[in-house]
Amino acid sequence: MVSPAIALAFIPFLMTLIIRYRHYFLLFWRAVILRKIQDYTTGLSREERAFQYVMTHSIPGDLENILSTFDTWCYRSEYLSNVGPEKGKILERLISETVPLTVLELGTYCGYSALRMARNLSLSARLYTVEMDKGNAAVAEKIIRLAGFDEDMVEQIIGPTDEIIPQLRERFGVDKFDFVFMNHWKRCYLRDLQLLEDYDLLQEGSIVVADNVIFTGAPHFMQYAKSCGKYSWKIHRTHLEYFRHIRDGMAELTYIGLKGGT
Template sequence: MVSPAIALAFIPLLLTVLIKYRYFFVLFYRAILVRIWKDCTTGLSREERAYQYVLTHCTLGDPDSILDAFDIWCSNVEFISNIGPKKGKILDRLLMEQSPLTVLELGAHCGYSTVRIARSLPLGARLYSVEMDQRNAAITEKIIRMAGFDDSTVELIVNPSDEVIPRLRSDYSLEKLDLVFMDHWKKCYLPDLQLLEDSGLLGKGSMVLADNVLFPGAPKFLRYLRKCGLYEWKIHRATLEYSRGIRDGMAELIYQGIK
């Protein structure tokens, strides 16, 4: 049995750990514990709960209203890992600067970033959004249409990214991607980037944006960027979406081609 004196000696250490990692404890509570509780008590997935909130708090046909409703829900109710408003502004700026005509999104989740990208595209541009989870894809489809975008602007593809990328030329007649946004499983960032390289869909000047490269992190992806010499790249540092005190960043890559 631990003596009271030894137990008291550990209190300063415990307090130090709690203070130092308090933001991670808050994230664990909001992202894991609340989700488990709500899943059990509502019978709905977290994404379905978010959709219900957005549906009842947004103005149909208004992308900004839909994004605002998502941001309020994710900030105050439950945590969802989408790009969020702070890093979203970086994405908005890059989209305005690049004016891409052909965009590929890997990881639609429940449609937040899909709407964010689609609303910034120039006239005649098209977004191909890939989501492997069928339940999430069904929500994304509703969110896209609620925002007022039809199939001529946004096409949702429900399949794993490693199956979709090799077929983009043959099935969707794509010759070059102007911009790729990655926000799916972080372990897929590197193999999917290499698939894009092998497919020939990245031309000189093509931009690739990859979210959450610092937290939860994509270390193999970053190591590859440092060594391959195919990209000019940098990291836009920020904090994790809908969180404070957790450092994160979005990688911006400009493809230079084989040297």
């Protein structure tokens, strides 16, 4: 049994630990503990609760208002792993600079990042967004249509990314993607990037943007991107969505194809 004197000696250490990592403890509270409590008491998923808030407090068709309402809920109520406003602006800038005609999003979640990308696309462009979770996909579909985007601009595809990617050319008539945004399971980043390569869905100059490469990180994906010789790359250092004290980053890869291997 630990003596009181020994237990007291650990108090300063524990206090230092809590203070130093308080933002991570807060993230754990909001993302895990609070979510479970609210799931139990409301009978709704966190994503459904966010949708109810957006429906109640936003203006249909007003994209900026819908995004800011999402952000308000995430700052003040519960945590959602949207791309968030800081990284969202980077994503929008990259879309505006590259002017893609075909865009693929892996991980629709609640539709937040799809809205940010879609509003910067030309009228002739098309965004295909893939979501595995049917509940999240239902929320995203409502949010995307609430913002005023139809299926000619934003088409949602429901299913696992490793099943959908091989079907994109035959089923959806896509030849190549100019821009790809990855914001799904980090462990799937590398697998899905290689699937895009294997099915010849990238062309020289295609941009691949991957979120959360610092927190929680995607080390195998980044190691491959840096060493395979098929990409030039850079990291946009930012912060975790809705937590300005937790460092994060987005990877921007530019596909150069086999030229990089020679």
